[in-house]
Amino acid sequence: MSDEPIVQFQGVTKSFGDLVVLDSFDLDVAPNEHISVIGPSGSGKSTLLRVLMTIERIDSGTIKVDGDYLWHMEREGRLVPANEAHLRKVRGKVGMVFQQFNLFPHMSALRNVTEAPIHVLGMAKEEATERAVELLNMVGLSDKMESFPAQLSGGQQQRVAIARALAMRPKVMMFDEVTSALDPELVGEVLGVMRTLATEHALTMIIVTHQMGFAREISDRICFIEGGRIVEQGPPDRIFSAPESERTRAFLKAVLEV
Amino acid sequence: MREDVSLLVFARELLLAAPVTIEITLGAAVLAFAMSILFGLARLSRIWLVRALARIYVEFFRGSSALVQLFWLFYVLPHFGILLEPITVGIVGLGLNAGAYGAEIVRGAVIAVDRGQYEAATALNFSRSRTMIRIILPQALVAMMPPFGNLFIELLKGTALVSLITITDITFRAAQLNVFTLQSMEIFSVAINVYLVLALAIIFFMRSMERRLGRGLGRVGGVS
Ligand SMILES: Nc1ncnc2c1ncn2[C@@H]1O[C@H](COP(=O)(O)OP(=O)(O)OP(=O)(O)O)[C@@H](O)[C@H]1O
Ligand SMILES: [Mg+2]
Numbered sequence: 355m356s357d358e359p360i361v362q363f364q365g366v367t368k369s370f371g372d373l374v375v376l377d378s379f380d381l382d383v384a385p386n387e388h389i390s391v392i393g394p395s396g397s398g399k400s401t402l403l404r405v406l407m408t409i410e411r412i413d414s415g416t417i418k419v420d421g422d423y424l425w426h427m428e429r430e431g432r433l434v435p436a437n438e439a440h441l442r443k444v445r446g447k448v449g450m451v452f453q454q455f456n457l458f459p460h461m462s463a464l465r466n467v468t469e470a471p472i473h474v475l476g477m478a479k480e481e482a483t484e485r486a487v488e489l490l491n492m493v494g495l496s497d498k499m500e501s502f503p504a505q506l507s508g509g510q511q512q513r514v515a516i517a518r519a520l521a522m523r524p525k526v527m528m529f530d531e532v533t534s535a536l537d538p539e540l541v542g543e544v545l546g547v548m549r550t551l552a553t554e555h556a557l558t559m560i561i562v563t564h565q566m567g568f569a570r571e572i573s574d575r576i577c578f579i580e581g582g583r584i585v586e587q588g589p590p591d592r593i594f595s596a597p598e599s600e601r602t603r604a605f606l607k608a609v610l611e612v
Numbered sequence: 613m614r615e616d617v618s619l620l621v622f623a624r625e626l627l628l629a630a631p632v633t634i635e636i637t638l639g640a641a642v643l644a645f646a647m648s649i650l651f652g653l654a655r656l657s658r659i660w661l662v663r664a665l666a667r668i669y670v671e672f673f674r675g676s677s678a679l680v681q682l683f684w685l686f687y688v689l690p691h692f693g694i695l696l697e698p699i700t701v702g703i704v705g706l707g708l709n710a711g712a713y714g715a716e717i718v719r720g721a722v723i724a725v726d727r728g729q730y731e732a733a734t735a736l737n738f739s740r741s742r743t744m745i746r747i748i749l750p751q752a753l754v755a756m757m758p759p760f761g762n763l764f765i766e767l768l769k770g771t772a773l774v775s776l777i778t779i780t781d782i783t784f785r786a787a788q789l790n791v792f793t794l795q796s797m798e799i800f801s802v803a804i805n806v807y808l809v810l811a812l813a814i815i816f817f818m819r820s821m822e823r824r825l826g827r828g829l830g831r832v833g834g835v836s
Contacts, residue, residue, distance in 0.1 A: 409731050438739075446737050456732035459829050460750045470736035473746060504829065515732075522736060 358421065360385045360558050361406065361526055366415035368398075368405055368582075375401045377582035378415065383526070388552050388559045390569035390590075393579040394605060399562040402579070403528045406560075407450045408441055420447050420525060449524030453531045455511040457503040463490060463514045464499040467521045475522070482521070489517035493547050509540030513547055520551075526558040527551070533565060541565070548572070566609060570594050578602045622789060622802045629785035630806060632699070636771045636781065637810070639703035640710060641764050647711025648760075652718025653744070666715065673712035679773050681705050686777045702774035710767045717759045721752040754826040761818035765811050782806055 359382040368376040375398045383389055391399050404410040406417060408424065416433070417424040426433040427440045436444070457466050467486035471477040477485075490499055493513035503511050512532055519527060529548065533541040545568050551557055552572045563569050569576060569590065576593040578586045578601075586599040597603045647669075654666035673681065682705040689696060696704070725748050733743040775784035786803040790796050 404731075407731075407735050409734050442737055442739070445734075448735075450735040452728060452732065452735075454728050456726075456728035458729065458732070458747055460754075460827075469746065470738065473742055474737045474739075502829075519735065 357384075359383055359418070360387075360420050361560070362416075362418040363402075363406075364416045364418075366405065366417060367413045368401055368410065369413055375582050376405065376412070379582060379584070381577070381584065383558060383560065385525075386556050386558055387575065388561070388573050389575050389577060390561045390563055390573040391577045391579060392563070392566070392569060392605070392609075393585075397580045398582040399579060400530050401582075403450060403530050403560065403562060406526075407448055407528065408445050419444050446522065447525045448528065449519035449522055449526070450528040450530065451512070451515050451519050451532045453534050455503070455508070455515045455535070457511055457515055457518070459503050462500050462502055463495060463506065466503070466514055467518045470518070471521050486517070486521060489520055490514070492550070493517050494543070507540060508536045509543045512536065512544045516544075516547055516551075524557075526560065529559065529561045529563070531562055531564065533563070564609065566594070566606070578605065580605070619798055619802060622795075622799050623806075625789060626782050626785055626799075626802055626806050629780055629782045630810070632779060633768070633771050633781045633783075634810065636699065636702045636706065636774055636779075637764070637768045639699075640707035640767055640771070643703060643707030644710035644714050644763070644767065645760070647708060648714025648718045651711065651715035652722065655715060655719045656722060670712045670715050673709045678706065678709045678770055679776065681709055682773055682777055698774070698777050698779045701777060702771065702779055706767060706770055706773070710763055710770070713763055713766075714760065717756055717763065718752070721755040721759075722748055724755060725751050750825070751829070754822060754829055757818050757822035757825065761815055764814050764818070768810055768814060769807065 361381070361383040363379050363381040366376050366379040367374065368379075379398075379402070381402075391402060393399055401410060405412050406419075406424070412425055416426060422444045423433065423436070424441075424444045425436050427436050428434075457463075458469065461469060464483070464486055467489060468479070468482040471482040471485065472479055487496075487499065490496060493516055495510060495513055495517070498506060498510060498514075501510075503514070506514065516532075532548075533544050536544065545565065548559075548561070548568075549572055552559060559572075561569065561573070571590075573590050575587060576590050577584050578593065578597075578599070580601055586593065586597060586602045593602065594606065597606060651666045651669050654662050655670070657663050657666070682701060685696065685701045685705045686698065689701075722744075729747055729751065730743065733747050738747065771781060772783040775781055775787065780788075782803055786799050789799050793799070
Protein backbone atom coordinates (compact mmCIF):
# COMPACT_ATOMS: atom_id res chain seq x y z
CA MET A 355 0.00 0.00 0.00
CA SER A 356 2.80 2.38 0.82
CA ASP A 357 4.19 1.84 -2.66
CA GLU A 358 0.97 3.19 -4.16
CA PRO A 359 1.61 6.77 -5.31
CA ILE A 360 -0.34 9.38 -3.39
CA VAL A 361 -0.50 11.58 -6.46
CA GLN A 362 -0.51 10.25 -9.98
CA PHE A 363 -0.70 12.32 -13.15
CA GLN A 364 -1.37 10.23 -16.25
CA GLY A 365 -1.27 11.85 -19.65
CA VAL A 366 -2.61 15.12 -18.32
CA THR A 367 -3.03 17.79 -20.95
CA LYS A 368 -4.04 21.35 -20.27
CA SER A 369 -4.19 24.16 -22.80
CA PHE A 370 -5.11 27.81 -22.68
CA GLY A 371 -6.46 28.41 -26.15
CA ASP A 372 -3.73 27.29 -28.54
CA LEU A 373 -1.08 27.25 -25.84
CA VAL A 374 -0.42 23.73 -24.53
CA VAL A 375 0.75 24.23 -20.95
CA LEU A 376 0.75 20.62 -19.73
CA ASP A 377 1.52 18.21 -22.51
CA SER A 378 0.47 14.65 -21.77
CA PHE A 379 2.08 15.01 -18.39
CA ASP A 380 2.98 12.00 -16.23
CA LEU A 381 4.14 12.12 -12.64
CA ASP A 382 3.96 9.77 -9.67
CA VAL A 383 4.53 11.14 -6.19
CA ALA A 384 5.14 8.71 -3.34
CA PRO A 385 3.60 9.26 0.10
CA ASN A 386 5.72 11.62 2.20
CA GLU A 387 7.96 12.36 -0.73
CA HIS A 388 9.29 15.90 -1.12
CA ILE A 389 9.43 16.96 -4.74
CA SER A 390 10.71 20.24 -6.06
CA VAL A 391 9.55 21.34 -9.46
CA ILE A 392 11.89 23.70 -11.27
CA GLY A 393 11.82 25.16 -14.74
CA PRO A 394 11.77 28.37 -16.72
CA SER A 395 8.99 30.93 -16.48
CA GLY A 396 5.91 29.81 -18.37
CA SER A 397 6.90 26.15 -18.34
CA GLY A 398 3.68 25.14 -16.57
CA LYS A 399 4.83 24.77 -12.95
CA SER A 400 1.98 26.78 -11.44
CA THR A 401 -0.53 25.17 -13.77
CA LEU A 402 0.66 21.75 -12.59
CA LEU A 403 -0.16 22.70 -9.00
CA ARG A 404 -3.37 24.49 -9.90
CA VAL A 405 -4.91 21.53 -11.71
CA LEU A 406 -4.07 19.35 -8.71
CA MET A 407 -5.77 21.93 -6.46
CA THR A 408 -8.76 21.92 -8.87
CA ILE A 409 -8.39 25.64 -9.45
CA GLU A 410 -7.84 24.92 -13.13
CA ARG A 411 -9.57 22.11 -15.08
CA ILE A 412 -7.72 19.57 -17.17
CA ASP A 413 -8.50 18.86 -20.83
CA SER A 414 -7.57 15.19 -20.89
CA GLY A 415 -5.76 12.51 -18.94
CA THR A 416 -6.37 11.60 -15.33
CA ILE A 417 -5.09 12.61 -11.91
CA LYS A 418 -5.38 10.28 -8.94
CA VAL A 419 -5.03 11.38 -5.33
CA ASP A 420 -4.67 8.72 -2.66
CA GLY A 421 -6.29 6.13 -4.91
CA ASP A 422 -9.25 8.27 -6.06
CA TYR A 423 -9.63 10.00 -9.37
CA LEU A 424 -9.65 13.77 -8.87
CA TRP A 425 -11.38 15.07 -11.96
CA HIS A 426 -13.37 11.91 -12.65
CA MET A 427 -15.58 9.40 -10.92
CA GLU A 428 -16.23 5.82 -11.79
CA ARG A 429 -19.80 5.08 -12.90
CA GLU A 430 -20.69 1.58 -14.12
CA GLY A 431 -17.06 0.91 -14.90
CA ARG A 432 -16.66 4.10 -16.91
CA LEU A 433 -14.93 7.35 -16.04
CA VAL A 434 -17.27 10.32 -16.03
CA PRO A 435 -16.50 13.94 -15.06
CA ALA A 436 -16.49 14.45 -11.31
CA ASN A 437 -19.41 16.22 -9.72
CA GLU A 438 -19.02 18.88 -7.03
CA ALA A 439 -19.44 16.41 -4.15
CA HIS A 440 -16.74 14.12 -5.51
CA LEU A 441 -14.39 17.04 -6.17
CA ARG A 442 -14.83 18.28 -2.63
CA LYS A 443 -14.12 14.84 -1.19
CA VAL A 444 -10.87 14.32 -3.07
CA ARG A 445 -9.76 17.96 -2.99
CA GLY A 446 -9.78 17.78 0.80
CA LYS A 447 -6.63 15.69 0.72
CA VAL A 448 -4.67 18.46 -0.96
CA GLY A 449 -3.67 21.88 0.30
CA MET A 450 -1.84 24.79 -1.27
CA VAL A 451 0.13 27.88 -0.32
CA PHE A 452 0.26 30.72 -2.83
CA GLN A 453 2.91 33.18 -3.89
CA GLN A 454 0.63 36.10 -2.95
CA PHE A 455 -0.45 34.54 0.39
CA ASN A 456 -4.16 35.15 -0.38
CA LEU A 457 -5.07 35.49 3.29
CA PHE A 458 -8.62 36.61 4.00
CA PRO A 459 -8.08 40.32 4.76
CA HIS A 460 -11.24 40.70 6.85
CA MET A 461 -10.23 38.02 9.36
CA SER A 462 -7.61 37.91 12.08
CA ALA A 463 -4.70 35.49 11.72
CA LEU A 464 -6.46 33.13 14.10
CA ARG A 465 -9.73 33.24 12.19
CA ASN A 466 -7.93 32.73 8.91
CA VAL A 467 -6.80 29.41 10.36
CA THR A 468 -10.04 28.37 12.09
CA GLU A 469 -12.50 29.41 9.38
CA ALA A 470 -12.22 26.41 7.08
CA PRO A 471 -11.98 23.73 9.81
CA ILE A 472 -15.16 25.15 11.36
CA HIS A 473 -17.15 25.87 8.21
CA VAL A 474 -15.85 23.18 5.89
CA LEU A 475 -14.95 20.29 8.19
CA GLY A 476 -17.63 21.14 10.74
CA MET A 477 -15.12 21.12 13.58
CA ALA A 478 -16.24 22.54 16.93
CA LYS A 479 -15.03 26.08 17.49
CA GLU A 480 -13.02 25.21 20.61
CA GLU A 481 -11.23 22.37 18.90
CA ALA A 482 -10.50 24.44 15.80
CA THR A 483 -9.16 27.27 17.93
CA GLU A 484 -6.98 24.94 19.94
CA ARG A 485 -5.50 23.48 16.77
CA ALA A 486 -5.05 26.89 15.19
CA VAL A 487 -3.17 28.14 18.26
CA GLU A 488 -0.90 25.11 18.04
CA LEU A 489 -0.24 25.68 14.36
CA LEU A 490 0.38 29.40 14.78
CA ASN A 491 2.81 28.56 17.56
CA MET A 492 4.56 26.15 15.27
CA VAL A 493 5.06 28.83 12.62
CA GLY A 494 6.26 31.25 15.28
CA LEU A 495 3.28 33.58 15.42
CA SER A 496 1.90 33.02 18.90
CA ASP A 497 1.95 36.79 19.50
CA LYS A 498 0.11 37.68 16.27
CA MET A 499 -3.09 35.64 16.60
CA GLU A 500 -5.37 38.66 16.70
CA SER A 501 -3.55 40.66 14.03
CA PHE A 502 -5.17 41.24 10.67
CA PRO A 503 -3.19 40.43 7.50
CA ALA A 504 -2.68 44.13 6.74
CA GLN A 505 -0.85 44.45 10.05
CA LEU A 506 1.58 41.61 9.31
CA SER A 507 4.79 41.50 7.28
CA GLY A 508 4.89 39.39 4.13
CA GLY A 509 6.83 36.67 5.90
CA GLN A 510 4.33 36.60 8.75
CA GLN A 511 1.41 36.50 6.33
CA GLN A 512 2.94 33.61 4.46
CA ARG A 513 3.44 31.70 7.72
CA VAL A 514 -0.23 32.25 8.58
CA ALA A 515 -1.09 30.93 5.11
CA ILE A 516 0.94 27.80 5.77
CA ALA A 517 -0.79 27.29 9.13
CA ARG A 518 -4.16 27.86 7.46
CA ALA A 519 -3.49 25.18 4.84
CA LEU A 520 -2.17 22.72 7.45
CA ALA A 521 -5.29 23.19 9.59
CA MET A 522 -7.21 21.22 6.97
CA ARG A 523 -4.87 18.25 7.54
CA PRO A 524 -4.01 17.69 3.88
CA LYS A 525 -1.97 14.67 2.90
CA VAL A 526 -0.35 16.61 0.10
CA MET A 527 0.84 20.20 0.45
CA MET A 528 1.80 22.33 -2.50
CA PHE A 529 3.89 25.46 -2.37
CA ASP A 530 3.91 27.76 -5.39
CA GLU A 531 6.92 30.08 -5.19
CA VAL A 532 5.92 30.98 -1.66
CA THR A 533 8.94 33.20 -1.07
CA SER A 534 8.96 35.04 -4.40
CA ALA A 535 6.85 37.95 -3.18
CA LEU A 536 8.92 38.45 -0.04
CA ASP A 537 11.68 40.91 0.76
CA PRO A 538 14.96 38.98 0.86
CA GLU A 539 15.33 39.28 4.64
CA LEU A 540 11.93 37.57 5.15
CA VAL A 541 12.60 34.56 2.94
CA GLY A 542 14.48 32.66 5.64
CA GLU A 543 11.65 32.56 8.17
CA VAL A 544 9.27 30.98 5.64
CA LEU A 545 11.83 28.47 4.39
CA GLY A 546 12.51 27.64 8.04
CA VAL A 547 8.89 26.65 8.55
CA MET A 548 8.91 24.54 5.40
CA ARG A 549 12.11 22.86 6.54
CA THR A 550 10.42 21.95 9.84
CA LEU A 551 7.46 20.52 7.95
CA ALA A 552 9.73 18.47 5.74
CA THR A 553 11.82 17.03 8.51
CA GLU A 554 9.46 16.67 11.45
CA HIS A 555 6.11 15.85 9.86
CA ALA A 556 4.75 13.10 7.67
CA LEU A 557 3.62 15.15 4.71
CA THR A 558 3.88 14.88 0.97
CA MET A 559 5.26 18.15 -0.37
CA ILE A 560 5.29 19.45 -3.92
CA ILE A 561 7.32 22.61 -4.08
CA VAL A 562 7.70 25.03 -6.96
CA THR A 563 10.65 27.25 -6.20
CA HIS A 564 13.45 29.33 -7.61
CA GLN A 565 15.48 28.78 -4.43
CA MET A 566 17.81 26.12 -5.82
CA GLY A 567 19.80 25.71 -2.61
CA PHE A 568 16.66 25.08 -0.62
CA ALA A 569 15.27 22.68 -3.22
CA ARG A 570 18.50 20.72 -3.15
CA GLU A 571 18.51 20.59 0.62
CA ILE A 572 14.97 19.38 1.37
CA SER A 573 13.89 17.47 -1.75
CA ASP A 574 13.96 13.75 -2.35
CA ARG A 575 13.54 14.43 -6.02
CA ILE A 576 13.88 17.34 -8.42
CA CYS A 577 11.71 17.60 -11.53
CA PHE A 578 12.88 19.93 -14.23
CA ILE A 579 9.98 20.79 -16.51
CA GLU A 580 9.87 22.74 -19.72
CA GLY A 581 7.19 23.09 -22.34
CA GLY A 582 4.67 21.26 -20.16
CA ARG A 583 6.70 18.07 -19.87
CA ILE A 584 9.24 16.65 -17.46
CA VAL A 585 12.59 16.99 -19.19
CA GLU A 586 14.62 15.38 -16.44
CA GLN A 587 14.08 14.19 -12.89
CA GLY A 588 16.12 12.55 -10.19
CA PRO A 589 17.75 12.98 -6.81
CA PRO A 590 18.91 16.55 -6.16
CA ASP A 591 22.60 15.74 -6.05
CA ARG A 592 22.55 14.20 -9.47
CA ILE A 593 20.33 16.86 -11.06
CA PHE A 594 22.39 19.71 -9.70
CA SER A 595 25.87 18.25 -10.17
CA ALA A 596 25.45 16.05 -13.23
CA PRO A 597 22.33 16.91 -15.23
CA GLU A 598 21.92 14.68 -18.26
CA SER A 599 19.85 16.96 -20.41
CA GLU A 600 21.36 19.88 -22.23
CA ARG A 601 18.24 21.94 -21.39
CA THR A 602 18.52 21.23 -17.68
CA ARG A 603 22.15 22.23 -17.79
CA ALA A 604 21.34 25.48 -19.60
CA PHE A 605 18.54 26.31 -17.15
CA LEU A 606 20.65 25.62 -14.07
CA LYS A 607 23.53 27.57 -15.49
CA ALA A 608 21.27 30.55 -16.08
CA VAL A 609 19.61 30.53 -12.62
CA LEU A 610 22.69 29.71 -10.60
CA GLU A 611 24.65 32.52 -12.23
CA VAL A 612 22.21 35.20 -11.11
CA MET B 613 -49.65 93.73 0.15
CA ARG B 614 -49.74 90.61 2.17
CA GLU B 615 -47.30 90.20 5.06
CA ASP B 616 -44.42 87.84 4.26
CA VAL B 617 -44.43 84.58 6.11
CA SER B 618 -41.07 84.10 7.81
CA LEU B 619 -38.45 81.55 6.74
CA LEU B 620 -38.91 79.72 10.01
CA VAL B 621 -42.52 79.02 9.24
CA PHE B 622 -41.57 77.56 5.86
CA ALA B 623 -38.86 75.51 7.50
CA ARG B 624 -41.35 74.17 10.02
CA GLU B 625 -43.88 73.32 7.34
CA LEU B 626 -41.34 71.53 5.17
CA LEU B 627 -39.87 69.65 8.12
CA LEU B 628 -43.36 68.44 8.92
CA ALA B 629 -43.46 66.91 5.44
CA ALA B 630 -39.94 65.46 5.81
CA PRO B 631 -41.02 62.22 7.58
CA VAL B 632 -42.87 61.18 4.42
CA THR B 633 -39.76 61.76 2.31
CA ILE B 634 -37.66 59.92 4.89
CA GLU B 635 -40.07 57.02 5.09
CA ILE B 636 -40.09 56.56 1.32
CA THR B 637 -36.31 56.95 1.10
CA LEU B 638 -35.66 54.41 3.84
CA GLY B 639 -38.25 51.94 2.60
CA ALA B 640 -37.02 52.19 -0.97
CA ALA B 641 -33.37 51.97 0.15
CA VAL B 642 -33.99 48.75 2.08
CA LEU B 643 -35.90 47.26 -0.85
CA ALA B 644 -33.25 48.46 -3.31
CA PHE B 645 -30.45 46.95 -1.24
CA ALA B 646 -32.19 43.58 -1.01
CA MET B 647 -32.93 43.59 -4.75
CA SER B 648 -29.35 44.65 -5.47
CA ILE B 649 -27.80 41.75 -3.59
CA LEU B 650 -30.31 39.28 -4.98
CA PHE B 651 -30.07 40.36 -8.61
CA GLY B 652 -26.40 41.34 -8.46
CA LEU B 653 -25.54 37.77 -7.43
CA ALA B 654 -28.09 36.38 -9.91
CA ARG B 655 -26.21 38.24 -12.66
CA LEU B 656 -23.19 36.09 -11.75
CA SER B 657 -25.07 32.81 -11.48
CA ARG B 658 -23.79 29.72 -13.23
CA ILE B 659 -27.34 29.07 -14.42
CA TRP B 660 -28.11 30.70 -17.73
CA LEU B 661 -31.79 31.30 -17.01
CA VAL B 662 -31.09 33.01 -13.68
CA ARG B 663 -28.58 35.32 -15.35
CA ALA B 664 -31.05 36.13 -18.11
CA LEU B 665 -33.88 36.98 -15.69
CA ALA B 666 -31.59 39.23 -13.67
CA ARG B 667 -30.46 40.93 -16.85
CA ILE B 668 -34.07 41.59 -17.84
CA TYR B 669 -34.84 43.13 -14.45
CA VAL B 670 -31.81 45.40 -14.60
CA GLU B 671 -32.32 46.56 -18.17
CA PHE B 672 -36.04 47.02 -17.73
CA PHE B 673 -35.79 49.34 -14.74
CA ARG B 674 -32.72 51.18 -15.96
CA GLY B 675 -34.11 51.55 -19.41
CA SER B 676 -37.31 53.40 -18.66
CA SER B 677 -38.18 56.50 -16.69
CA ALA B 678 -38.68 56.18 -12.95
CA LEU B 679 -41.61 58.57 -13.14
CA VAL B 680 -43.36 56.48 -15.77
CA GLN B 681 -42.71 53.39 -13.62
CA LEU B 682 -44.40 55.16 -10.69
CA PHE B 683 -47.33 56.22 -12.87
CA TRP B 684 -47.64 52.67 -14.12
CA LEU B 685 -47.86 51.26 -10.59
CA PHE B 686 -50.20 54.06 -9.57
CA TYR B 687 -52.56 54.22 -12.54
CA VAL B 688 -52.26 50.87 -14.30
CA LEU B 689 -52.05 48.33 -11.47
CA PRO B 690 -55.57 49.22 -10.24
CA HIS B 691 -56.87 47.98 -13.61
CA PHE B 692 -55.61 44.55 -12.57
CA GLY B 693 -57.41 44.91 -9.27
CA ILE B 694 -54.25 45.77 -7.35
CA LEU B 695 -54.76 48.98 -5.43
CA LEU B 696 -51.71 50.10 -3.47
CA GLU B 697 -51.37 52.96 -1.02
CA PRO B 698 -49.56 55.86 -2.72
CA ILE B 699 -46.72 55.56 -0.19
CA THR B 700 -46.36 51.87 -1.04
CA VAL B 701 -46.29 52.72 -4.73
CA GLY B 702 -43.52 55.22 -4.01
CA ILE B 703 -41.46 52.76 -2.00
CA VAL B 704 -41.91 49.84 -4.40
CA GLY B 705 -41.44 51.90 -7.57
CA LEU B 706 -38.37 53.79 -6.43
CA GLY B 707 -36.94 50.72 -4.65
CA LEU B 708 -37.20 48.50 -7.73
CA ASN B 709 -35.72 51.23 -9.88
CA ALA B 710 -32.75 51.88 -7.60
CA GLY B 711 -32.31 48.12 -7.14
CA ALA B 712 -31.56 47.77 -10.85
CA TYR B 713 -28.66 50.19 -10.51
CA GLY B 714 -27.64 48.60 -7.21
CA ALA B 715 -27.49 45.14 -8.79
CA GLU B 716 -24.77 46.46 -11.08
CA ILE B 717 -22.92 47.88 -8.07
CA VAL B 718 -23.05 44.48 -6.34
CA ARG B 719 -21.98 42.66 -9.48
CA GLY B 720 -19.06 45.00 -10.00
CA ALA B 721 -17.91 44.80 -6.38
CA VAL B 722 -18.04 41.01 -6.35
CA ILE B 723 -16.10 40.77 -9.60
CA ALA B 724 -13.51 43.19 -8.23
CA VAL B 725 -12.57 40.92 -5.31
CA ASP B 726 -9.12 39.49 -5.99
CA ARG B 727 -9.11 36.14 -7.82
CA GLY B 728 -6.67 34.88 -5.23
CA GLN B 729 -9.48 34.97 -2.65
CA TYR B 730 -11.55 32.51 -4.70
CA GLU B 731 -8.48 30.35 -5.23
CA ALA B 732 -7.65 30.27 -1.53
CA ALA B 733 -11.28 29.37 -0.81
CA THR B 734 -11.10 26.51 -3.30
CA ALA B 735 -7.82 25.32 -1.80
CA LEU B 736 -9.54 25.24 1.61
CA ASN B 737 -12.44 23.31 0.08
CA PHE B 738 -15.13 25.93 0.75
CA SER B 739 -18.37 25.32 -1.13
CA ARG B 740 -19.43 27.97 -3.61
CA SER B 741 -22.10 29.43 -1.34
CA ARG B 742 -19.81 29.51 1.72
CA THR B 743 -17.13 31.16 -0.39
CA MET B 744 -19.56 33.86 -1.40
CA ILE B 745 -21.06 34.43 2.04
CA ARG B 746 -18.01 34.16 4.26
CA ILE B 747 -15.19 35.34 2.03
CA ILE B 748 -16.25 37.31 -1.02
CA LEU B 749 -19.28 39.31 0.15
CA PRO B 750 -17.71 40.67 3.34
CA GLN B 751 -14.95 42.19 1.22
CA ALA B 752 -17.23 43.26 -1.61
CA LEU B 753 -19.62 44.98 0.82
CA VAL B 754 -16.95 47.45 1.88
CA ALA B 755 -16.31 48.40 -1.73
CA MET B 756 -20.05 48.74 -2.31
CA MET B 757 -20.62 51.35 0.37
CA PRO B 758 -19.46 54.48 -1.51
CA PRO B 759 -21.45 53.72 -4.70
CA PHE B 760 -24.46 52.74 -2.60
CA GLY B 761 -24.10 56.08 -0.81
CA ASN B 762 -24.42 57.80 -4.17
CA LEU B 763 -27.33 55.62 -5.14
CA PHE B 764 -29.21 56.39 -1.92
CA ILE B 765 -28.67 60.11 -2.40
CA GLU B 766 -30.06 59.76 -5.92
CA LEU B 767 -32.93 57.88 -4.36
CA LEU B 768 -33.57 60.66 -1.84
CA LYS B 769 -33.67 63.22 -4.61
CA GLY B 770 -35.80 60.90 -6.71
CA THR B 771 -38.45 60.78 -4.00
CA ALA B 772 -39.54 64.22 -5.23
CA LEU B 773 -41.29 62.30 -8.01
CA VAL B 774 -43.84 60.96 -5.53
CA SER B 775 -45.24 64.47 -5.24
CA LEU B 776 -46.78 63.67 -8.63
CA ILE B 777 -48.75 60.72 -7.26
CA THR B 778 -50.61 62.68 -4.58
CA ILE B 779 -48.10 62.19 -1.74
CA THR B 780 -47.42 65.17 0.48
CA ASP B 781 -43.64 64.98 0.66
CA ILE B 782 -41.22 67.90 0.97
CA THR B 783 -41.49 68.80 -2.70
CA PHE B 784 -45.28 68.56 -2.78
CA ARG B 785 -45.55 70.74 0.33
CA ALA B 786 -43.13 73.29 -1.11
CA ALA B 787 -45.15 73.51 -4.30
CA GLN B 788 -48.32 73.92 -2.27
CA LEU B 789 -46.86 76.70 -0.12
CA ASN B 790 -45.65 78.39 -3.25
CA VAL B 791 -49.16 78.47 -4.66
CA PHE B 792 -50.50 79.98 -1.43
CA THR B 793 -47.77 82.54 -0.71
CA LEU B 794 -45.90 83.03 -4.01
CA GLN B 795 -42.64 83.35 -2.04
CA SER B 796 -40.77 80.98 -4.37
CA MET B 797 -37.31 82.10 -3.42
CA GLU B 798 -37.69 81.52 0.30
CA ILE B 799 -39.70 78.32 -0.01
CA PHE B 800 -37.48 76.52 -2.50
CA SER B 801 -34.29 77.69 -0.82
CA VAL B 802 -35.49 76.17 2.41
CA ALA B 803 -36.55 73.01 0.57
CA ILE B 804 -33.11 72.62 -0.98
CA ASN B 805 -31.53 72.89 2.44
CA VAL B 806 -33.84 70.29 3.96
CA TYR B 807 -32.84 67.84 1.19
CA LEU B 808 -29.21 68.75 1.74
CA VAL B 809 -29.40 67.92 5.45
CA LEU B 810 -31.00 64.56 4.65
CA ALA B 811 -28.32 63.85 2.06
CA LEU B 812 -25.62 64.66 4.60
CA ALA B 813 -27.21 62.20 7.00
CA ILE B 814 -27.01 59.51 4.31
CA ILE B 815 -23.36 60.31 3.59
CA PHE B 816 -22.54 60.16 7.28
CA PHE B 817 -24.35 56.85 7.71
CA MET B 818 -22.68 55.23 4.69
CA ARG B 819 -19.23 56.40 5.78
CA SER B 820 -19.69 54.85 9.19
CA MET B 821 -20.95 51.61 7.60
CA GLU B 822 -17.91 51.53 5.35
CA ARG B 823 -15.64 51.99 8.34
CA ARG B 824 -17.43 49.31 10.36
CA LEU B 825 -17.43 46.76 7.57
CA GLY B 826 -13.86 47.58 6.61
CA ARG B 827 -12.43 47.01 10.05
CA GLY B 828 -9.29 44.96 9.62
CA LEU B 829 -9.14 45.42 5.88
CA GLY B 830 -6.13 47.66 6.19
CA ARG B 831 -8.24 50.73 5.55
CA VAL B 832 -8.84 51.59 9.18
CA GLY B 833 -7.19 54.83 10.11
CA GLY B 834 -6.22 55.37 6.50
CA VAL B 835 -7.43 58.22 4.35
CA SER B 836 -11.08 57.88 3.53
N1 LIG C 1 -5.57 31.52 -16.96
C1 LIG C 1 -4.70 31.56 -17.99
N2 LIG C 1 -5.11 31.97 -19.21
C2 LIG C 1 -4.26 31.99 -20.26
N3 LIG C 1 -2.97 31.63 -20.18
C3 LIG C 1 -2.51 31.21 -19.01
C4 LIG C 1 -3.34 31.16 -17.84
N4 LIG C 1 -2.60 30.71 -16.80
C5 LIG C 1 -1.37 30.49 -17.30
N5 LIG C 1 -1.30 30.78 -18.60
C6 LIG C 1 -0.12 30.63 -19.47
O1 LIG C 1 0.33 29.30 -19.37
C7 LIG C 1 1.74 29.24 -19.36
C8 LIG C 1 2.22 28.50 -18.13
O2 LIG C 1 1.89 29.25 -17.00
P1 LIG C 1 2.35 28.85 -15.54
O3 LIG C 1 1.83 29.89 -14.66
O4 LIG C 1 1.96 27.45 -15.26
O5 LIG C 1 3.92 28.95 -15.67
P2 LIG C 1 5.02 28.86 -14.53
O6 LIG C 1 5.92 27.75 -14.89
O7 LIG C 1 4.38 28.81 -13.20
O8 LIG C 1 5.78 30.23 -14.73
P3 LIG C 1 6.41 31.22 -13.62
O9 LIG C 1 7.75 30.67 -13.25
O10 LIG C 1 6.54 32.52 -14.38
O11 LIG C 1 5.46 31.30 -12.49
C9 LIG C 1 2.23 30.68 -19.43
O12 LIG C 1 2.57 30.96 -20.76
C10 LIG C 1 1.03 31.48 -19.02
O13 LIG C 1 1.04 32.72 -19.65
MG1 LIG D 1 4.20 30.13 -11.57
